[in-house]
Amino acid sequence: MLHRRQIHHHLCFLLLVFLSPTNVHCLNREGLYLQRAKLGFEDPNAVLSDWNPRDKTPCKWNGVVCDSYSVVSLDLSSSGLSGPFPSILCRLKNLTFISLYDNFINSTVPDLARLADLPNLKYLDLTGNNFSGYIPESFGTFQKLVVLSLMENLLEGAIPSFLGNISTLKQLNLSYNPFSPGRIPPEFGNLTNLEVLWLTETNLVGEIPGSLGRLSRLIDLDLAYNSLTGVIPSSVTELTAAVQLELYNNSLTGELPSRGWSNMTSLRRLDASMNELTGSIPAELCELPLESLNLYENNLRGELPDGIANSPNLYELKLFRNQLSGKLPPNLGKSSPLRWIDVSTNSFSGRIPENLCSNGALEEMLLIENSFSGEIPASLGECRSLLRVRLGHNRFSGEVPAGFWGLPHVSLLELIGNSFSGGIAKTIAGASNLSQLILSENNFSGTVPEEIGFLDNLMEFSGNDNKFSGSLPGSIVHLGQLVKLDLHDNEFSGEIPNGIHSWKKLNELNLANNEFSGEIPVEIGDLAVLNYLDLSGNRFSGKIPVGLQNLKLNRFNFSYNHLAGNIPPMYAKGIYKDSFLGNPGLCGDIEGLCDDKREVENTGYIWFLRSFFILAVVVLIFGVIWFYFKYKKFKKVKKTIDRSKWTLMSFHKLGFSEEEILSALDEDNVIGSGASGKVYKVVLSHGEAVAVKKLWGRSKLADESDDVEKCNRLQNDGFDAEVDTLGKIRHKNIVKLWCCCVTRDCKLLVYEYMPNGSLGDLLHSTKSGLLDWSIRFKVAMDAAEGLSYLHHDCVPPIVHRDVKSNNILLDADFGARVADFGVAKVVDVKGMCTKSMSIIAGSCGYIAPEYAYTLRVNEKSDIYSFGVVILELVTGKPPIDPEFGEKDLVKWVCSTLDQKGIDHVIDPKLDSCFKDEICRVMNIGLLCTSPLPINRPSMRRVVKMLQEIGTKIEPKNGWERWEIDPLLL
Structure with missing residues (x-):
């Protein structure tokens, strides 16, 4: 039976034909075919509004091109069309060009089989839709097809060999489809007219077939992001027309072909990075006029051939993370517009080539972790292009x-x-864009110049372990963007300048082991986000400011100074003793401090005793009453919890027992409650805290569901998943499960305690102002590394299935931990990570679109949810909000960007100077929430993209000159 909508469309078409003869009779047959195709499309952007049945021919309609009165071209690219593919288009026998690029057409590919009946078709582009199924065998019969692009769809099965029969093909693009694991068909070597072959991220395995060497006209070969193995065949060097070879992110081994590169005179770009290549870089390869050479993250050895310096167009050279040695070619950069050079983490030695910036184009110079020596060439002091x-x-x-x-x-x-030696020159005043100045562990000396205060964008100044001396310049307090100031182990003296209250974003202050003197500024107590403070090993005197109690310090140290007076009450505890050592004048209720200086005035002491006695009597009375009711409650609890029947399973070395946990499970310690149970904060005898999740008992679950067995099963599944997952995981960004306690009707999970709670609670509350951009970026980075560990480093991989901001917990330093693994699943590797689940797991607003109707579990679902978290961090808005109407956060961001621009998307609480970095992170969030799972990057790739952004902080003075990546909208 026909679908109701299809019947409606057929009736509309018949009405056009029979009920409006004055209109339809003037439209030719091909126009009628196009009208029928229009009826099958959803057209929200009205791009087909001028397809008027009153016209005699369709030749002036949008997207239609005619030769005389016959339709030869149909281009509906990026029109927002959805619905099934209109097979009636196959009746337009003179069509030579069809492009439905970037729409939402969702037919199965077999519905396209009749396209092969078009005798003149030369160009077919169906990129960026939702076509699924196997490529129809009829495609192998095209007679004149020149371009076939099926990129970014949902194609299944192995890449078919019959495509090698289309001898006329010049471009074949199948990238970004979830094909079944398969080899590159050797028959592709028969496509001797082929100029472009793109097979990026198509699940390729096995070796690169030598038959590809027969493609003498091939210009661009892209085989990246697959699982190809074996050596790069020597026949690759027979691709004499090739301009670009993309082989990166595979598992290729062996050496690069040693000979034959001289035949490839057209080669400009070679990327074989992120493989397992060995051997040396062929000298013959470096004699070519290359523009870009990327061989990073391999196991290459030997020296970089001098011939690379002779390339007149070389702009990119990235060889980091290999085992290369020797010197860089002395003329490198002299003859080329070199922009990016990264040879980090190798064994290079010698000096930096003098001519790296001879053409004034050098932007990035990354040489870390080598054995380079000598001085920085004076010529680089004039390289104004450096970033x-x-x-x-x-x-x-x-x-x-x-x-x-x-x-x-x-x-x-x-x-x-x-x-390095010498001092910081006054010319630093000109470094107006500098955000990170890292000079640690050198022999720098002299004073820090006043000009340091001119660096409005400076976020980090690390100059520890040097020989700096003198006072800190007064201008340093003008660094309003400063997040980290680390000058420990130098020879600084004098007082801390007045005015440091302007360091509103300062997170870390380390001035340890210098000669600073004077009093500790009271203004330190105004630095709201400070959590690391080390002033030890100086000559500070006076009292410790009481205002420090306003801070959430994760670590602090005032030891070995000349401080006196009382320690602020919040810190006058034994666990902080080591932070106050070496200050004979300090007093506090800490054993070993001020034991011989507890003399007080008699009158005050007597008054204090009298007041204390009266207060003690009052407290005693209330205490007896409280104890009576508490004891009754305790007896009641004791009846329900027989400690002798508890079983404890630990996953780490414990400093507490189950008795200590059980005795603290009362309502006063509840810090949260959810669908699965309550969460308690338990402060242990040694001062540390843990979080205890007590899963609801059977009676509670039964109250909320008629199916008691199902509730018990769900509870057990969640508990088992949590224990099985967290009990085996050891990662700094996954919440630590200390142990679990089990009895017949009650189950407890004991975790490390996260003082700052969940990201969702903090981000969507009045305390969101504490989360400046640096903290939000750190949270995104930490959570991404945690998920990457689950997806890529666990064997077998683990899918979380409920990634959301409320399941990302924050420690005292705002470090993020991924938590709540109650619905996590181990991926079935043999099933290629697509195991179907019986229920939908996840939270509203975070569930990937394909998960809702396929119930297929894979890493791409987690990546979508993480993308929503990124958009939360950028916008400050929850995933679902009445402000969005029927949209969720992802759709709201996309539509708001399109209609109003970036200013209406980014959280207004964030400082505009980070706009570029914020928008780059938002790009990643949009990429992660792509409707097509194949377009979402892996978590390992997300981590790398975030790391790159973290090293490219380029704050701007304002929100101008920024563009969103149009490919992500």
């Missing part, structure tokens, strides 16, 4: 050129772990 400089952990020495300090566009200057 990022990382020279850490080498053997550099000498003074830094004066001009180098003041490069105007550099955002990151990292010189850590070398032997």
Whole structure:
């Protein structure tokens, strides 16, 4: 039977034909076919509104091109059309061009089989739709087809070999489809006219067939993001027309072909990074006029051939994380517009080539973790194009050129772990874009110049383990964006300047082991987000400001100074003793401090005793009453909890017993309650706290459901999943499960305690102001690393299935931990991570669109949910909100960006100077929430993208000159 909507469309078509003869009779047959196709489409953007049946021919309609009176081209790209593919288009026998690129058409590919009947069809582009199923065998019979693009759909099965029969093909694009694991068909070597072959992320396995070497006209070959193995065949060097070879992110082994590269005179870009290649870089390869050479993250050895320096167009050279050695070619950059060079984490030695920036284009110079030596060339002090400089952990020495300090566009200057000497030049005033200045572990000396205060965008100044001296410049208090100031182990003296209350974003202050003196500024108590404070090993005197109790300090140290007076009551505890050692004048209720100085005035002491006695009597009376009711309650609880029947299973070395946990499970300690049970905060005898989740008992579950057995089963499944998952995991960004306690009717899970609660509670409350951008980015980074560990490092992989902001917990340092594994599932590797579940797991607003109707569990569902969390961090809005109407957060962000722009999306609480970084992170969130699972990056890729953003903090003064990536909208 026909679907009701199809019947409606057929009736409409018949009405056009029979009831309106004055209109339809003037429209030719091909126009009628197109009218019928229009009736089958959903057209929310009205792109087909000018398809008027009153016209004689369709030749002036949008997207239609005619030759005389015959339709030869139909281009409806990016029109927002949805619905099934209109097979009636196959009756337009003169069609040569069809493009339905970037729509929402959702037919199965077999419905397209009749397209092969079009005798003149040369161009077929169905990229970016929802076509599913197997590629029809009829496609192998195309006679004139030149371009076939099926990229970004939901195609299944292995890539078919019959496509190798289309001898006329020049472009074949099948990238980003969830094909079954399969090999590259050797028959593709028969496509001798082929110029473009894109098979990116198509689940390829096995070796690259040598037959591809017969594609003498091939210009662009992309086989990236697959699981290809074996060596790169030498026949690859027979691709004499090739301009670009993309082989990255596979498992290729062996050496690069040693000969034959000289035949590839057209080759400009080679990317074989993220494989397992060995051997050396062929000299013949480096003689080519390359523009980009990416061989990073392999096991390559030997030296970089000097010939690479002769390339006139080289703009990108990335060789990091290999085992390369020797010196960089001395003329590198002299003849080419080099923009990006990254040779980090190798064994290179010698000096930095003088000519790296000879053409004034160098933007990134990353040489960390090598054995480079000598001084920074003076010529680099004039390289005004530089954006990022990382020279850490080498053997550099000498003074830094004066001009180098003041490069105007550099955002990151990292010189850590070398032997640089001299001081910071006053020219640093010109480094207006500098956000990270990392000079740690060198031999820098002298004073920090006043000009440091001109760096309005500076977020981090790390100069520890040097020989800096003198006072801190007064201008340093003007660094309003400062997040970290670390100057420990130097020779600074004098007092901390007045005005540090302007450091509103300061998170870490470390001035330990210097010669600072004077009193500790009271203003430190105004630094709301400070959580790391170390002033030890100085000459500070006076009292410790009581205002420090306003801070949420995760770590602090005032030891070995000349402080006196009473310790602020909040910190006058034995667990903080080590933070106050070496201050003979300090007093507090801590054993070993001020034991011989407890003399007080007699009058005050007597008054205190009298007051204390009266207060004690009152407290005693109320205490007896409280104890009576508490004891009754305790007896009641004791009847229901027989401690002798508890079974404890620990996953870490414990410093507490089950008795200590059980005795604290009363309503006064409840910090949360949910569908599965209550959560208690339990402070242990040694001062540390744990969180205890007590799962609801059977009676509670039965009250809320008529199916008691089902409730018990769900409870047991959640408990078992939590224990099985967290009991085996050891990762800094996964919440730690200390142990579990089990009895017949009650189950307890004991976790590490997270003082700042869940991200969702904090982000969507009045305390959201505590989460500035640096903290939000840190949370995204931590959570991404936790999920990446689950997806990629656990064997077998684990899918969380309920990623949301309320399941991301924050410690005292706002470090994030992924939590709540009650619905987590181990991925069935043999089933290719697509095991169907009997129920939908997840939370409203976070569930991936395909999960709701397929119930298929895979990592892509977690990635979608994590993308929603990223959008929460960027917008400050929850995933579902009345403000959105019928939309969720993802749809609201996309529509608001399109209609109103970026200013109406980003949380107004965030500082505008981070706009570029915020928008880059939002791009990742939009990519993760792509409707097509195949378009979502892996969590490992998400981590890498976030890491790259973390090293590219480029704050702007305002919100101008920013564009969202149009591919993500």
